[in-house]
Amino acid sequence: MNEFVERKDWEGKDQKKPTRTISGVAPVSVMVPPRRCPHGVCAYCPTFDNASQSYTPESPAVIRAISLAYDPKRQVEARLKSYNAMKHPTDKIELIIMGGTFMGFPRDFQVDFVKKCYDAMNGFDSKSLQEAKKANEKAKNRCVALCIETRPDHCSEQQISDMLSWGTTRVELGVQILDDKIYKKINRGHSVRDVVEATERLKKAGFKLGYHMMPGLPGSTPQKDARVYKQVFSSDKFKPDQVKIYPCQVIKNTGIEKWFYERKFVPYDEKTVRDLLVKMLKATPRYCRVMRIMREIPQRYLVAGLTKIDLRKDVEEYIRDQSSKDHPAGRKIKINEIRFREIGFALRDKREIKPETIKIKTTKYSASHGKEFFIEAVDSKDNLYGLLRLRLEKDKKTPSMVRELHVYSPALNLGEREETSFQHIGLGKKLMAEAEKIAKKLGYKKIRVISGVGVREYYKNLGYKVDENNVYMVKDF
Numbered sequence: 001m002n003e004f005v006e007r008k009d010w011e012g013k014d015q016k017k018p019t020r021t022i023s024g025v026a027p028v029s030v031m032v033p034p035r036r037c038p039h040g041v042c043a044y045c046p047t048f049d050n051a052s053q054s055y056t057p058e059s060p061a062v063i064r065a066i067s068l069a070y071d072p073k074r075q076v077e078a079r080l081k082s083y084n085a086m087k088h089p090t091d092k093i094e095l096i097i098m099g100g101t102f103m104g105f106p107r108d109f110q111v112d113f114v115k116k117c118y119d120a121m122n123g124f125d126s127k128s129l130q131e132a133k134k135a136n137e138k139a140k141n142r143c144v145a146l147c148i149e150t151r152p153d154h155c156s157e158q159q160i161s162d163m164l165s166w167g168t169t170r171v172e173l174g175v176q177i178l179d180d181k182i183y184k185k186i187n188r189g190h191s192v193r194d195v196v197e198a199t200e201r202l203k204k205a206g207f208k209l210g211y212h213m214m215p216g217l218p219g220s221t222p223q224k225d226a227r228v229y230k231q232v233f234s235s236d237k238f239k240p241d242q243v244k245i246y247p248c249q250v251i252k253n254t255g256i257e258k259w260f261y262e263r264k265f266v267p268y269d270e271k272t273v274r275d276l277l278v279k280m281l282k283a284t285p286r287y288c289r290v291m292r293i294m295r296e297i298p299q300r301y302l303v304a305g306l307t308k309i310d311l312r313k314d315v316e317e318y319i320r321d322q323s324s325k326d327h328p329a330g331r332k333i334k335i336n337e338i339r340f341r342e343i344g345f346a347l348r349d350k351r352e353i354k355p356e357t358i359k360i361k362t363t364k365y366s367a368s369h370g371k372e373f374f375i376e377a378v379d380s381k382d383n384l385y386g387l388l389r390l391r392l393e394k395d396k397k398t399p400s401m402v403r404e405l406h407v408y409s410p411a412l413n414l415g416e417r418e419e420t421s422f423q424h425i426g427l428g429k430k431l432m433a434e435a436e437k438i439a440k441k442l443g444y445k446k447i448r449v450i451s452g453v454g455v456r457e458y459y460k461n462l463g464y465k466v467d468e469n470n471v472y473m474v475k476d477f
């Protein structure tokens with residue numbers, strides 16, 4: 001028996017689709033309290049007095065946050081409790097700070113907020129954030145990744161250094177489109193140049209980087225959206241590691257709601273979005289993960305636009321069907337993006353897997369004035385078991401940087417082994433050895449890893465130590 005039939009889901013039914021922990025880590029989202037973003041409000045973004053900016057008062061995460069007075073500690077504790085009640089392992093946690101622009105909040109608030117999240121995971125209060133971080137290195141609920149959502153104009157050197165000192169490993173940027181005219185029209189308050197600069201700074205700092213893209217904005221067309229999406233991956237200025245695609249919907253209490261009633265704006269219909277999504281999935285390279293498609297907006301807040309939340313499933317089924325040998329059209333649509341190839345989903349969907357044929361495959365590409373090496377453990381069916389992102393700057397005195405190491409499997413408690421677990425067969429070690437080999441061969445003298453606080457022990461066992469600023473794990477060659 002594997003965990004796909006043993007565990008329970010969120011409602012306590014048999015957990016047949018444990019997608020939330022399928023990648024091996026339990027996500028814990030914490031909402032920030034309602035507060036206007038520093039630049040104002042984007043035209044498509046809902047504003048409600050009692051909900052975090054960009055959320056509606058009836059989104060599940062907001063309901064939970066409101067009931068806990070937006071207290072970060074209580075929010076994390078409540079999430080851990082519900083995971084435990086449903087027997088989901090919580091030894092590896094990805095903490096996600098959501099809502100509004102957290103990096104636009106006062107600094108004291110930010111530090112206190114993050115500290116309280118660590119306190120909740122540790123099970124006791126520390127005197128300072130740095131102490132709480134230290135305690136988390138050996139805590140039962142370890143923070144293996146910390147994600148912050150921000151805007152391209154809120155990624156200054158100072159803000160990046162703050163994020164690093166809190167233990168952040170992933171940053172998600174609201175990019176939406178690459179067009180200054182549209183940015184102006186929808187009051188984004190930043191430019192394409194900000195996206196380019198933030199992308200480079202974040203990658204140089206070692207973060208895993210995600211973009212949020214929004215096809216169907218006022219002023220765009222399906223052709224333009226497809227073109228922009230291709231540009232995201234063809235131009236060296238962008239190339240994110242992951243994307244979330246949220247087609248534009250008309251939501252209550254937004255600027256575009258008014259435009260919709262004035263007939264100045266019409267959102268895309270389902271067929272248009274579906275065709276566009278097929279193009280987008282096809283254009284996503286193998287080093288990028290399409291994290292999510294569609295936002296879950298409670299029906300009564302949706303004025304117009306798509307209502308189908310699980311559109312991704314339809315689109316993927318369509319692609320698989322078109323690609324099947326038995327399809328009369330015989331078209332072969334190859335999808336390379338990460339999530340489509342992950343072993344957890346292959347097992348869930350009962351696709352053929354060949355773990356005995358796992359080999360290391362490296363894809364090299366240029367991005368933001370550096371070289372990226374995407375190192376994967378794949379089998380002969382192209383199922384993905386683990387990955388590593390290595391970045392090399394031109395200047396060889398700059399240490400080589402591991403921006404991500406991830407070995408896929410359903411979340412398992414330490415010590416627990418199952419037939420379907422690939423997290424314990426040394427793939428992480430193999431991927432790290434490959435990265436070190438490449439960096440050394442190309443003349444770099446040092447390697448750094450951005451690591452969640454809770455993964456530091458793992459790297460210590462591989463000969464790494466915490467650097468002098470208490471940020472990265474480092475090793476000299």
Ligand code: SF4
Nearest residue numbers: 037041042045054100
């Ligand atoms: S930056 Fe994000 S949260 Fe702020 S108004 Fe724009 S979309 Fe909403």
